[in-house]
Amino acid sequence: MSWFFSGVASFTAEPDEGLLPAAFGRTHADHQSPHIGSVVQTIGALVVLAIFAALGLDPVLNMFTWISQVGTLGVLGMMTVTSLAVIVFFRKKHSGAPALSTVILPALSGLIMAALFVYIFLHFGDLTGTTGGMLGIILPALIPAAAVVGYILALRLEKADPVRFANMGVNQI
Incomplete structure (x- = not known):
């Protein structure tokens, strides 16, 4: 499994284009996942689901x-x-x-x-x-x-x- 994470680490080491906040693409030290971007996306999905639930849809x-x-x-x-x-x-x-x-x-x-x-x-x-x-x-x-x-x-x-x-x-x- 280390071969996978070494590939991920080399991908994330490329220069940032700076179009979104850098925190969204920063990877977790242990899991190598873009945890901040994932949390932001999850919160966005929960907000949309809450709106649908509030409207009875x-x-x-x-x-x-x-x-x-x-x-x-x-x-x-x-x-x-x-x-x-x-x-x-x-x-x-x-x-x-x-x-x-x-x-x-x-x-x-x-x-x-x-x-x-x-x-x-x-x-x-x-x-x-x-x-x-x-x-x-x-x-x-x-x-x-x-x-x-x-x-x-x-x-x-x-x-x-x-x-x-x-x-x-x-x-x-």
């Missing part, structure tokens, strides 16, 4: 369905953007690459995923049982709202601290 029937559908919508949105990013990347970096794998198939998959995104977005209430209420509008709207907030925060970080902005994603596994 079934956490499994309501929360799981809603959150998994919002997650599906978010993944489809990110995969759509990624398909388009493939096209842009190969246009800029490898202009001689085969068009089938660098333009045609990514464009086709991007269009299909965009169509699914729009369909789920427009029929969110029907798919989750929130038809007729504001949740059928608010929940899917969280995805484009998160994209806009993320974009604004990235622009702000790029202007305020170009070094941290440039280091985003350098600690990939």
